[in-house]
Structures are given as C-alpha cells and as structure tokens.
Amino acid sequence: MLLLSGCFLQQDIKSRECPGFNQPLAKQWQPIESGNSLVLTNTNGDSAVYLVSVTSSEPYVAAIDVNGSALDTPVCTMTSTHVFSAEDGSHDFFWHFFQRDDDGGNPANDFLTMAIEVSLPSSESGVAGRVFSSTMGVSLSALPTNSEGDELAPVFLSEQLLENGQSYTDIIKFPSFSVPPEPEFEQYLISEILLSRTVGLIQFSRNDGTVYTVVPE
Numbered sequence: 001m002l003l004l005s006g007c008f009l010q011q012d013i014k015s016r017e018c019p020g021f022n023q024p025l026a027k028q029w030q031p032i033e034s035g036n037s038l039v040l041t042n043t044n045g046d047s048a049v050y051l052v053s054v055t056s057s058e059p060y061v062a063a064i065d066v067n068g069s070a071l072d073t074p075v076c077t078m079t080s081t082h083v084f085s086a087e088d089g090s091h092d093f094f095w096h097f098f099q100r101d102d103d104g105g106n107p108a109n110d111f112l113t114m115a116i117e118v119s120l121p122s123s124e125s126g127v128a129g130r131v132f133s134s135t136m137g138v139s140l141s142a143l144p145t146n147s148e149g150d151e152l153a154p155v156f157l158s159e160q161l162l163e164n165g166q167s168y169t170d171i172i173k174f175p176s177f178s179v180p181p182e183p184e185f186e187q188y189l190i191s192e193i194l195l196s197r198t199v200g201l202i203q204f205s206r207n208d209g210t211v212y213t214v215v216p217e
Helices: 024-029 183-188
Strands: 013-018 037-041 047-056 060-065 076-086 092-101 111-122 129-134 155-161 167-174 190-196 200-206 211-214
Touching (some): 024 111
Antiparallel strands (some): 167 190
C-alpha cells in the first residue's frame, strides 16, 4: 500500500483598513464637485453643457495571505469615477482615477493614474446601448514625463493657447482616442482633450474639426 503524506502551509492572513478614495491630486485635475455643471462653447457660439457626478470608493478592509506572496502587507486600491453627462443625452465623458496606497502614508504620495473614456449612443441593429472610445491612461504621480515618439500617449505642456484666445498653464493633452467603426458616431468622436491643473477640462476637439472651449468664470 502506498502511503501519501504531506503538510499544508499554514495561512498567515494580514489585513489593514483602507480609506475611501482620498488622493488630492485628482481634485487638481478635475475640481468640479458632483451636482455642478460645466459649459463649453465653439466658435459658432454653440454650447455644450455637462452635468458632473462623482462616485468614489468607500473605506474597506484589505487582506492577503503573506505566505507565498511577494507582499508582506496588503495594498489598498481605491477608485473615483467622474462623469460629465451631456445635457442633450448624446454622450458622456468619464474620468477614471485609480489610487494605490502601499504603506498607509500621506495619500498625496500614493500612486495615481487617470484615464478618460467617451460613451456614445449605439443604434447598431436597432438595439439601444453604449459604445466606448478611450484614451491611454496617464500617471499623475510622475508629472511631467513625455513619451517620446508615441503619438497615442498623453503629452504634458507648460502652456497652451485655446481656440477662443484663453491661455492656460500646466496642461495634459490627450491626443488620441480609439475610434468605433459605426459611421453614425462621427459627429461625437473626440480627437483631442486638454486638461489644465486646478481648472480641469478646458477644451476638446471632435474629428470633424469642431472645437469646444470652457467658458471662463
């Protein structure tokens, strides 16, 4: 008779309390509070009005088994999604923030990334739904770092003159979005978005050449 014997590695569970999303850098690049609105206009005088809503992760307890793990303490990951809903219901912008807290220190030092997504109405086959076009993500914890030779990567600019003559400093330019194949989306496809630190969204351009800039307060 073959006797099998073995041992089981005892689990060593470690846990930590994680806060809700609290990285202050996010507010620098998207400072508009939930329930407020943003107005942009193009050179023809047409307005685009967006209602802003914000949903952020709540406090929770993270736990890991440190046996067999490269980590000796749990990592806290938190998210915050900021939605800019077009007043006419045609499309939405999504700002996705991802925060990583490794050590429970100052949240301003936590790693933070951001990606922007555009939600478009879908009429393919007559089925109501949404399709998405999105940018590459960008690290907000390591500004400024430009990716040489990558036309799809966000670009960091010290200053930018907008279509309506306004000038802003400390800019992130998102130069490219993925493009859905359906032709009915053409009027809503975004070719470029500009953000300014402390102001947030200041300008976006559509594939048809239409440019919308923020209305100054």
